[in-house]
Amino acid sequence: MSNKENCLKNTIDYEIRCFKWEDVKRYFDKIVGMQVENIYGFHYPEKEPNVEFVKEKILELEGHLKKDNTYFIGAIKEENLYGYIWGYVSVFIDEKRMNINSLYIDRKVRGKNIGQELMNAIKKISIDNGCDSIATHYATFNKKAGKFYLNNGFESSRIEMICKLRNN
Numbered sequence: 001m002s003n004k005e006n007c008l009k010n011t012i013d014y015e016i017r018c019f020k021w022e023d024v025k026r027y028f029d030k031i032v033g034m035q036v037e038n039i040y041g042f043h044y045p046e047k048e049p050n051v052e053f054v055k056e057k058i059l060e061l062e063g064h065l066k067k068d069n070t071y072f073i074g075a076i077k078e079e080n081l082y083g084y085i086w087g088y089v090s091v092f093i094d095e096k097r098m099n100i101n102s103l104y105i106d107r108k109v110r111g112k113n114i115g116q117e118l119m120n121a122i123k124k125i126s127i128d129n130g131c132d133s134i135a136t137h138y139a140t141f142n143k144k145a146g147k148f149y150l151n152n153g154f155e156s157s158r159i160e161m162i163c164k165l166r167n168n
Contacts, residue, residue: 013077014075014076014077014082014114014117015075015076015077016073016074016075016117016118016121017073017074017076018071018072018073018125019065019072019073019074019084020065021061021062021065021066023072023074024058024061024062024065024072027074027081028058030080030081031058031081031084032051032054032055032058034081034083034084034104034106035054035057035058035102035104036049036051036054037104038102038104039054042138042139042142042145043138043139043142044139061086064088069088069089069090070086070087070088070089071085071086071087071088071122071125072084072085072086073085073086073118073121073122073125075105075114075117075118081106082105082106082108082109082114083103083104083105083106083109083114083115083118084102084103084104084118085100085102085103085118085119085121085122086100086101086102086103087099087100087101087122087125087126087134088101089126089129089131092135095132095133096129096130096131096132097131097132097133097134097135098122098125098126098129098131098133098134098135099134099135099136100122100134100135100136103115103118103119103136105118115148116152119148119152122134123152134154135157136149136154137160140159
């Protein structure tokens with residue numbers, strides 16, 4: 001059985017599973033809404049939300065999922081999507097790495113260990129894929145995300161610096 005076929009066990013009352021493109025299509029509007037909140041609420045609050053940009057990025061996921069190096073893992077209960085983690089495997093310099101593109105938990109269910117279960121799932125998939133490490137990023141003002149990643153064995157490695165050349 002591949003990593004993408006019924007990939008995971010969990011200890012909470014939510015089904016944690018790897019999505020195929022059909023699953024993404026089924027929850028497309030919900031995923032777009034979650035990703036809009038994630039991008040513009042937790043990463044770039046100074047930017048005006050661009051839903052069309054987010055839709056394009058989610059549509060690109062179809063091609064990425066076909067490459068067999070991308071994983072979109074959802075947390076589902078009673079046919080509703082409550083969270084996801086989206087990662088992809090790549091080689092960085094000389095190490096195979098899982099890159100977490102996005103982790104999001106619906107506001108209504110935060111604090112119920114869903115994020116931890118999704119992180120456990122991506123860790124398992126990373127190990128099964130022979131990855132040496134997992135990388136991600138978060139906005140420095142998002143202290144809860146920083147604490148979550150530190151509690152999961154992540155260490156600070158780089159700081160992104162931006163020089164604004166014009167006001168957008």
